[in-house]
Amino acid sequence: MNKVTVCRKAHFNAAHKLYNSDWTDARNTLVFGKCSNPNFHGHNYELIVSVKGPIHPETGFVMDMKELKKIMNEEIIDVFDHKNLNEEVAEFENLNPTAENISVVIWNKLRPLIDKKLELTVTLYETPRNFVIFSGE
Numbered sequence: 511m512n513k514v515t516v517c518r519k520a521h522f523n524a525a526h527k528l529y530n531s532d533w534t535d536a537r538n539t540l541v542f543g544k545c546s547n548p549n550f551h552g553h554n555y556e557l558i559v560s561v562k563g564p565i566h567p568e569t570g571f572v573m574d575m576k577e578l579k580k581i582m583n584e585e586i587i588d589v590f591d592h593k594n595l596n597e598e599v600a601e602f603e604n605l606n607p608t609a610e611n612i613s614v615v616i617w618n619k620l621r622p623l624i625d626k627k628l629e630l631t632v633t634l635y636e637t638p639r640n641f642v643i644f645s646g647e
């Protein structure tokens with residue numbers, strides 16, 4: 511069976527601060543650099559959601575992209591865009607909002623809403639050069 515990966519890109523701006531409260535300020539600065547700035551800072555996040563599976567014989571689709579767009583907008587963009595992730599998104603109340611952790615949170619939000627037969631991968635760019643990939647493993 512031919513399996514095809516369909517992908518949709520989206521974008522959100524969000525602020526964050528990376529900080530481990532068990533550490534001294536000096537150690538936080540050493541490890542997280544500018545991302546530990548106590549006054550927060552923003553990133554232009556680029557999100558790519560990839561869904562892999564067989565082509566449905568009746569539609570010719572792997573997944574209806576209108577539906578994927580709707581899910582991404584409602585579950586991710588409406589929740590994250592122009593927000594302070596540490597203070598306004600419940601999942602990060604006690605979780606450092608690194609790109610790694612954000613990708614896992616996004617995957618966990620989307621997974622229940624996409625057909626179980628389809629493989630889901632989240633790719634998240636925090637900067638044009640730094641990005642992470644999470645496939646649920």
Ligand code: NI
Nearest residue numbers: 526545551553
């Ligand atoms: Ni940062």
